[in-house]
Amino acid sequence: MEQKFKRSFDELRNIVTMTEAIFRQEDLQADLRNVVDLATEELFVNMVTYNTESDEDILIEMLPHEHGIEVSLTDYNVARFDPTSASDVDVDAPLEERTPGGLGLFLVLKMVDSIHYEYRNRQSKITFVVDRK
Amino acid sequence: MFEIVMTEAGIVRVEGRLDAAQAVKAQEFLDQVGGQCVLDLSKLEYISSAGLGVLLKTHKRLMGSGSGIKLVNVNHHIHDIFRYSGFDKLFEIVPAAR
Numbered sequence: 001m002e003q004k005f006k007r008s009f010d011e012l013r014n015i016v017t018m019t020e021a022i023f024r025q026e027d028l029q030a031d032l033r034n035v036v037d038l039a040t041e042e043l044f045v046n047m048v049t050y051n052t053e054s055d056e057d058i059l060i061e062m063l064p065h066e067h068g069i070e071v072s073l074t075d076y077n078v079a080r081f082d083p084t085s086a087s088d089v090d091v092d093a094p095l096e097e098r099t100p101g102g103l104g105l106f107l108v109l110k111m112v113d114s115i116h117y118e119y120r121n122r123q124s125k126i127t128f129v130v131d132r133k
Numbered sequence: 134m135f136e137i138v139m140t141e142a143g144i145v146r147v148e149g150r151l152d153a154a155q156a157v158k159a160q161e162f163l164d165q166v167g168g169q170c171v172l173d174l175s176k177l178e179y180i181s182s183a184g185l186g187v188l189l190k191t192h193k194r195l196m197g198s199g200s201g202i203k204l205v206n207v208n209h210h211i212h213d214i215f216r217y218s219g220f221d222k223l224f225e226i227v228p229a230a231r
Contacts, residue, residue: 009154016150034179034210041181045153091219095193100186103218107182110217 001025004057007048012041015060026064035111035130036069042104043073043083043126051078051124068113068131080119083126084109137162140173144205148176151184159184163191168200175206175229185218192224203227 001022005011019036022028040060047058056076063070086105090097109115112128135155136148145166151159170191192202205227207215212228215221
């Protein structure tokens, strides 16, 4: 299943609708939903927020497999940014040193089972896998 | 769907999905809250980093005046997110009954 989405946070509800559809259609384990939703949102929001030089839609592909689901997000006509190299967050820091930013990609890297980045011809593609537990 | 309301008991009830599209609405609501703030998350289905940012910003503001946020009725998935984020060390959290 694949679908393109405009570069707007308002598309998050449509992304959730797509995810609901594939989970229902493929009878995927419900426990995987929250991690898939979280990782998809964080990566989509990162593209919308930081790849501001592009006005092209973002492609999301969801591919169920034997052990879970693979999700890819492709952003077109953008500079290279590898989310897998995002800075770590010190989750043990005291409240006064914590700031609201930076948690999104940190959570993605912690919660998905694998993640892979490709950059070719100004296309930025990130693919993650969430497996059954 | 996302809703945030103050109950008659003075508890803030958060419902639905607190994602990046809803974070502004949540922040505007919580910016109006003062003193010790109890958030009932029993009907919160989902939270992303945008929602975590709203909680952190509000908690820091309230802690500055000697109070803060208490998170109650937290389901296991939301609790996992709090744990990965280190929020379990920053907030008083009461898990939902199983």
